[in-house]
Amino acid sequence: QSVLTQPPSVSATPGQKVTISCSGSSSNIGNDYVSWYQQLPGTAPKLLIYDNNNRPSGIPDRFSGSKSGTSATLGITGLQTGDEADYYCGTWDSRLKAVVFGGGTKLTVL
């Protein structure tokens, strides 16, 4: 059972938009910044979004992040088959004194 809650899976067709939610509490998302990671099959995770809504260089603006209260959302527009991956949210939990992740969301582009 992960501290942060994500839907196990989402799906959409190429070109569409999808959102992935990440729900936490006042000791984690409500108290710190959220980052998002993309893990393509067979590879290490890669940073997608940091500080709630910032993209590292090289990440297309099709990817966006937002945060409100104790929840965060990753948005992906103009879906491509290459976006099929597992997506994880993460942040620091001040009560646990630990980094916490969501359980991951598998994105399928039909």
Place this chain on the structure above:
Amino acid sequence: EVQVVESGGGLVQPGESLRLSCAASGFTFSDHYMDWVRQTPGKGLEWVGRSRNKPKGYTTDYAASVKGRFTVSRDDSKNSVYLQMNSLKTEDTAVYYCVRVDYNNYGHYFDHWGQGTLVTVSS
């Protein structure tokens, strides 16, 4: 180019110990926190532990599941971070990633990941 490369994984029996190493290059190692994150095959990410930098007193933090058994240490002169794993359990079987932590005046985040090293704990 920033690189982090893990080594030291392998097959061990329950109760045994193993030490993972992570060699970093392409950045000022001493400026950064370094973490370990693991992933059980087919499952999600689990944070293992953190080594902070000198300004933060080289302090460490651990996940509850490994506290008292695992130790993260670093050697800034060798640009390396280590994970000493004692009293290993079958549930510690996972791919272990060494991760650079970055900070941009707001939150901390994992901006560079190693390729991972597999640790299998089995009799």
